Structures are given as structure tokens and as C-alpha cells.
Amino acid sequence: MLTLVFMFVFMFGEVAVLDNGLALRPPMGWMSWGYYMCSVDCDSNPNKCLNEKLILSVADTFYNDGYLDAGYEYIIIDDCWAEKERDKLGRLVPDHKRFPHGMKYIADYIHSRGLKFGMYTNVAEVTCMRYPGSKDHFYIDSKSFAEWGVDYIKVDGCFVGEEFLNTAYIKFGQHLNATGRPIVYSCSWPYYIEFIHKKTPNYDVVSHNCNMWRNFHDVVTSWPAIRTIITHYKESYDQVSPYHAPGQWNDPDMLILGTGSLTDNQSRVHIAVYVMLAAPLLLSCDMKKITDYEKQLLLNLDLIAIAQDSLGVMGKPYELQNSVTLWVKPHLPRKGDKYHSVSFALVNLQSESSSVSLTPGSYSLNSTDGYTVMDIFQRKFIRNVTLRDSISVEVPAEDVIIYTLFPL
Structure with a gap:
């Protein structure tokens, strides 16, 4: 399998290597999945609903409450944003009820606040939650994301084999680069290789084709989950640290401050280890539920200075x-x-x-x-x-x- 990957890289030469000049510091912001997951039943649960109103409200909070000034800039919509069918031209379509103005409208609003916009897809025919995926549509989907004004794309790896993963992520990155729009490329590639297909990820190839990558299981809103993530990165330091640098980051997944899942001291541990890892700091929560102390942690500029240091050393x-x-x-x-x-x-x-x-x-x-x-x-x-x-x-x-x- 590694031979296949290296043949692919050799055939495409420099085009196969990501060189977009992005994410020179670990991205900071907010992502929907950890807390909202696939919250699409907005009639039954309007207070926990993945929709346009939510995304715009997060942008407003970042702009008004000091998060943007502290460096939090990406607002990212994860899975479950699309209609279940593509349009007649084969393009992805945002859910008409939950995102009535479309994604370009959301991107423009976010950009008007000085923030950046992120979205999600999967390399398979469907996403992890069975919405349309990007397999056989890499070109048109990359084009759509660029036209909508996307600045960050999270690409998952459910429901495909090892061989496909090891070429699909490279191909998708090529299509993103070909759009000419700067788009941070977040891959779940090594997670699926190691934990689904039980093989050893080739981090040399991953780090040359992605700006950041998830190495471990999805975070869930609990202290045991955070403790397990920390333990994993402690034990895998020798394996993953050589590939961690500006523009290429190991990603331990989202911060769960603001979800009511952690005590104050557990929140300190959570953010402290992510800071020491020089990891992306992507919140996933209802921003209205962040406590005063959690906000104090998140806006601690001395802490952020360590996390965002330009050397990008993984602790x-x-x-x-x-x-x-x-x-x-x-x-x-x-x-x-x-x-x-x-x-x-x-x-x-x-x-x-x-x-x-x-x-x-x-x-x-x-x-x-x-x-x-x-x-x-x-x-x-x-x-x-x-x-x-x-x-x-x-x-x-x-x-x-x-x-x-x-x-x-």
C-alpha cells in the first residue's frame, strides 16, 4: 500500500505536496460537531439546532466578546448541513430549511466580522451521518467550497477502504489547491488508517498533503474522554511529534469548555495540554453557556501566546x-x-x-x-x-x- 502512495506522489510530482502557506499557527475557532453533532430536528429542539441562526450567532459572539481579538477566527460547520440529494448539476445543496440563504451568505456575514468560514465533507459517497459525500465529486465540490468563500475544510474518512484513503486525500487536496482559494485542509486520514484499518499511518505523506490531521477518536463531552485523549498523545509523542510544525499540526479534536462537562480544574487541564501540544483550539459548545471562568481561561493571552508561538513546537x-x-x-x-x-x-x-x-x-x-x-x-x-x-x-x-x- 505504501508503494502505491509513493507511486502516486511520484507521478504527480510537486502538485501532490500541499504548499498553501496556511495555518502557520494552529487554527483557533469554533466547530459544531462536538456539542451540536447532527442536531437537525429543530422543531423539537430549537435550542440545540444546527442552522444558520446558530452559525451567525457564534460569529457575533466571537466579534463582540473578545474571542476574535484573542485569535479565535474560524467558524466551522461540521456534518449534517446539506440536503440529502445533490442538485441536477451534481452540486451539493445546503439544507433549505436550516440554511435558507445558502453558504455564500453565511461566509459573507462571517467575513464581514473579520472571521473565517469552515465546512465539512467526507471522501466517501456519503458523510459519516449519511449526507452526500464527495467521492467522484472532488472537482465540483472543491469548486463549490471556493465559490462559497470557504476558508477551511474538514474532510472525514468514513466508509472507504485503506487504499482509497491513501489516494483520495491527496487528490482532494490537489483540487482544493487548483481552485486558487486559500483553504486550510484538515484531514481525518491517519485516524482511519490506524483505528479503523489497523495499519500504521504514513505521517510523512500525510504531513506533506494536509495542514492538520486528526490522530485519535472523536472527542465527546466528558472528562474521561479528555483524559483518554491526553494519555494517547503522551504515549504517541515519539510517533507524531516529528511531523508537527507550522502549517502541519496534529489535531486532538475539539475543546469542550462551555458544555457543562468539566469542573474548573478539569477545564484547566483540557486547555493546558492542548496549549502545550501546540494543537488547534477549536471550541464546540453553546457559546451562551460558557461560564465566566471558562471565558477567562479561553481569553488568557499568556496561555494563548504559548499555544500560538510561531516556532510551533509540540510539547x-x-x-x-x-x-x-x-x-x-x-x-x-x-x-x-x-x-x-x-x-x-x-x-x-x-x-x-x-x-x-x-x-x-x-x-x-x-x-x-x-x-x-x-x-x-x-x-x-x-x-x-x-x-x-x-x-x-x-x-x-x-x-x-x-x-x-x-x-x-
């Missing part, structure tokens, strides 16, 4: 004592050309608090003048440390502490 996990994981992420600003700032996230997924100690010099920090330490959640200076000093903390149950160490 590395280290096991400390008492089942605490230390995630270490170097980033800007630098002192000179070799002393990076470094963030430490001490993550405790256990149901009891844990005491841990660490020495900065053991984790590739190298400024012999030492570092000044800032607590990112408390937003305050802690103290200055040398490379040999010990940092000792008590990490509460199911919680995290983030320190950023700036070189002196």
Missing part, C-alpha cells in the same frame, strides 16, 4: 513522581539566538493531589544566568531560579500548574 511529556506528567514546550521570546523561553505544564490526571519536584536544567534549559518564573493561570511572578534549583509544587487532583520560565 514533550516526561513522567515525574506520583503519576504527574511534565509537559515541556520551548518557545519565544529568546534571549540571544539560543536561550528559549520554556513552559512547564505539571499535569495530574489522578483523583488525589500529588507533590512533585523538578530541576530546570534536567529538561534542556541552558541559560546559565537562570530564569524568571511566571505562573500562567495565576498570572503572577513566582521567583527566579538557576538551572540547578529545585522547583517543588503540590498539584491538586485532576489539575495542572503551568509555569513559563523566561531566560534572564
Whole structure:
């Protein structure tokens, strides 16, 4: 199978390689699936309905409540947006009742707010929820998305075999590039290869053809789901980190703040690990249900600065004592050309608090003048440390502490 993929890439040469200059920082925004899923029965449940009104209201909230200013810019409609049949010309058609003005209208509204618009399709004949998929329609669907003003496309991989996946994602990306419109390309390719077809994804090929890709199961609105995702990325760090860089991101799926599923400390863990992973930060929730504390987390500019750092380094996990994981992420600003700032996230997924100690010099920090330490959640200076000093903390149950160490 890998031979087939490489033959395909060789035949098409440079055209097969994604080079769209997009997503140089992990995308931030909102996506419908995690919370709304396929909420199409709007008559029975008007307060949880995937429709035009919802999408425009999210755009308004981002614009009015500071999310856009903080870097959240993509508003993305996931599955279940279309009519069940294409039109006479073979084009996808938005559901007439739920999206009465069509997708170009929504895109224009979102763009007028300074935001960007995203949509969803699947490489099979149908989507994961049995709406029309893009198989045999890559050209016309890419053309439609470009004409509608789409800036981001999530492409799923349900209901097709391994061989088709390994060529379809490359072909679809070529058609997107051929439209001439800048469209961030989000693939679910490696997830289906690993977890559905039980093979090892070829991340070298994936990373040359997609801006971002989902590696693991869909998130659901529960703390156990978040804990499982975090554990997966800790265990798969060596496999996936070499391919993670500006323009090509591992995607652990959506943030579920605002769904009532997490305590405040669990919310801290959720966003902290995603920040350390340099992962996309895509909310999925009813924006009206975000608590004041969740909003404070989401708009913490010190946290966002770590997440959006232009170096795009994926944080590395280290096991400390008492089942605490230390995630270490170097980033800007630098002192000179070799002393990076470094963030430490001490993550405790256990149901009891844990005491841990660490020495900065053991984790590739190298400024012999030492570092000044800032607590990112408390937003305050802690103290200055040398490379040999010990940092000792008590990490509460199911919680995290983030320190950023700036070189002196």
C-alpha cells in the first residue's frame, strides 16, 4: 500500500505536496460537531439546532466578546448541513430549511466580522451521518467550497477502504489547491488508517498533503474522554511529534469548555495540554453557556501566546513522581539566538493531589544566568531560579500548574 502512495506522489510530482502557506499557527475557532453533532430536528429542539441562526450567532459572539481579538477566527460547520440529494448539476445543496440563504451568505456575514468560514465533507459517497459525500465529486465540490468563500475544510474518512484513503486525500487536496482559494485542509486520514484499518499511518505523506490531521477518536463531552485523549498523545509523542510544525499540526479534536462537562480544574487541564501540544483550539459548545471562568481561561493571552508561538513546537511529556506528567514546550521570546523561553505544564490526571519536584536544567534549559518564573493561570511572578534549583509544587487532583520560565 505504501508503494502505491509513493507511486502516486511520484507521478504527480510537486502538485501532490500541499504548499498553501496556511495555518502557520494552529487554527483557533469554533466547530459544531462536538456539542451540536447532527442536531437537525429543530422543531423539537430549537435550542440545540444546527442552522444558520446558530452559525451567525457564534460569529457575533466571537466579534463582540473578545474571542476574535484573542485569535479565535474560524467558524466551522461540521456534518449534517446539506440536503440529502445533490442538485441536477451534481452540486451539493445546503439544507433549505436550516440554511435558507445558502453558504455564500453565511461566509459573507462571517467575513464581514473579520472571521473565517469552515465546512465539512467526507471522501466517501456519503458523510459519516449519511449526507452526500464527495467521492467522484472532488472537482465540483472543491469548486463549490471556493465559490462559497470557504476558508477551511474538514474532510472525514468514513466508509472507504485503506487504499482509497491513501489516494483520495491527496487528490482532494490537489483540487482544493487548483481552485486558487486559500483553504486550510484538515484531514481525518491517519485516524482511519490506524483505528479503523489497523495499519500504521504514513505521517510523512500525510504531513506533506494536509495542514492538520486528526490522530485519535472523536472527542465527546466528558472528562474521561479528555483524559483518554491526553494519555494517547503522551504515549504517541515519539510517533507524531516529528511531523508537527507550522502549517502541519496534529489535531486532538475539539475543546469542550462551555458544555457543562468539566469542573474548573478539569477545564484547566483540557486547555493546558492542548496549549502545550501546540494543537488547534477549536471550541464546540453553546457559546451562551460558557461560564465566566471558562471565558477567562479561553481569553488568557499568556496561555494563548504559548499555544500560538510561531516556532510551533509540540510539547514533550516526561513522567515525574506520583503519576504527574511534565509537559515541556520551548518557545519565544529568546534571549540571544539560543536561550528559549520554556513552559512547564505539571499535569495530574489522578483523583488525589500529588507533590512533585523538578530541576530546570534536567529538561534542556541552558541559560546559565537562570530564569524568571511566571505562573500562567495565576498570572503572577513566582521567583527566579538557576538551572540547578529545585522547583517543588503540590498539584491538586485532576489539575495542572503551568509555569513559563523566561531566560534572564
